[in-house]
Amino acid sequence: MGRLVPAVTRAMDILELFLDGDGTLTAPDVIRRLGLPRTTVHELLTTLAARSYLVALPDQPGRYRLGVRTYQLGSRYAEQLDLAAEGQQVAREVAETCDETVHVAVLEDTDVIYIAKVDSTHAVRMVSAAGRRLPAHCTSVGKMLLAMLPRTELEARLAGRELAAMTPGSLTDPAALRAELDRVRERGTAVEHRESNPDVSCVAAPVRDSRGRVVAALSISVPMIRWSDERESELAQLASNGANALSARLGHR
Numbered sequence: 001m002g003r004l005v006p007a008v009t010r011a012m013d014i015l016e017l018f019l020d021g022d023g024t025l026t027a028p029d030v031i032r033r034l035g036l037p038r039t040t041v042h043e044l045l046t047t048l049a050a051r052s053y054l055v056a057l058p059d060q061p062g063r064y065r066l067g068v069r070t071y072q073l074g075s076r077y078a079e080q081l082d083l084a085a086e087g088q089q090v091a092r093e094v095a096e097t098c099d100e101t102v103h104v105a106v107l108e109d110t111d112v113i114y115i116a117k118v119d120s121t122h123a124v125r126m127v128s129a130a131g132r133r134l135p136a137h138c139t140s141v142g143k144m145l146l147a148m149l150p151r152t153e154l155e156a157r158l159a160g161r162e163l164a165a166m167t168p169g170s171l172t173d174p175a176a177l178r179a180e181l182d183r184v185r186e187r188g189t190a191v192e193h194r195e196s197n198p199d200v201s202c203v204a205a206p207v208r209d210s211r212g213r214v215v216a217a218l219s220i221s222v223p224m225i226r227w228s229d230e231r232e233s234e235l236a237q238l239a240s241n242g243a244n245a246l247s248a249r250l251g252h253r
Contacts, residue, residue: 010036011044015053015070019253024057024065074210074251083216086249087116087207094220094242095120098235101221104207104246107145110157112136115216134196137177138166140204141217144190147181148206148214154181169194189236190217194224201227203236205243210251218243 014030030041045064048054052069056062087104095102095118104116111133136142146154163172171177184190192202204219220235220242 007044010034010040011048014041014044014048015066018054018064018066024060024063026062026064083250084115087216087218087246088118090242090246090249091116091118091218093245094118094218094238098220098238100226100235102242103141103219103221104216105139105141105145105219106216107136107142107149108133110136110146110161112139112142112145112217114141135164135166137163138170138192138196139219140190140192140202141219143181143184143192144204144206144217144219145214147184147190166196167194167198169198171195189240191232191236199224201232203232203239205236205240207243208247208250208252212252215250216246218246 013034017025017030017033027038027041027045030036030045031038034041036044045054049056049064049067052067054064055067056064083106084104091102091104099120101120102118103114105112105114112135114132114134134142136146146157149157158174158177163170163174163177165172171180188205190204192204194201196202200221200223202219202221204217206214207216207218209215218239220239222231222235
């Protein structure tokens, strides 16, 4: 590996400071927060501004904000993102941690579609496939995604819908589903106990894009022989960590 270039590292450190607060900084702010020499900071700010990575505020002398070049780079990054490919990579990392089946799914009307999946290596494991479609109300990913919809949109999607059962444990009463979605919003994770498969329980967490919108959910599915209250708590944290990692890949902070 080549060595890190100190000047470039310092320039990146300065740019990353603009991710916090109100998005504007002065040279003294940078000096105080990074502990860099005054001359170095002024030279770096001048260089970044000359390359349009920063722009000086005309009505506030000495204060800078991010420039158009950072927007262009971010837009270019967003154009290259592939949710399924990024989801597959993160699902693989989560599966390696817990050795259970991991899915990433998106919502389409009142169904979920699995766009990424990594299997457990256990002989007894959940059997599914990427591309599979299931009723959202029967799955942890689906309940997570439904819960994150605006209330009016949720009601519009559920209006006149029959909540079909996949197993005896499936939620088929609209009032019970709405109550469950309220609990999902409070917890920040969704759980499914034998609702889409009589031998499996799952836990899911939301995935957000660069604008903070929930665009997918990541779940961990476990056969009941390996499920317990303690395991549920552990997997909920792993699912949240994985969903946050995928969100970060999509540009969410």
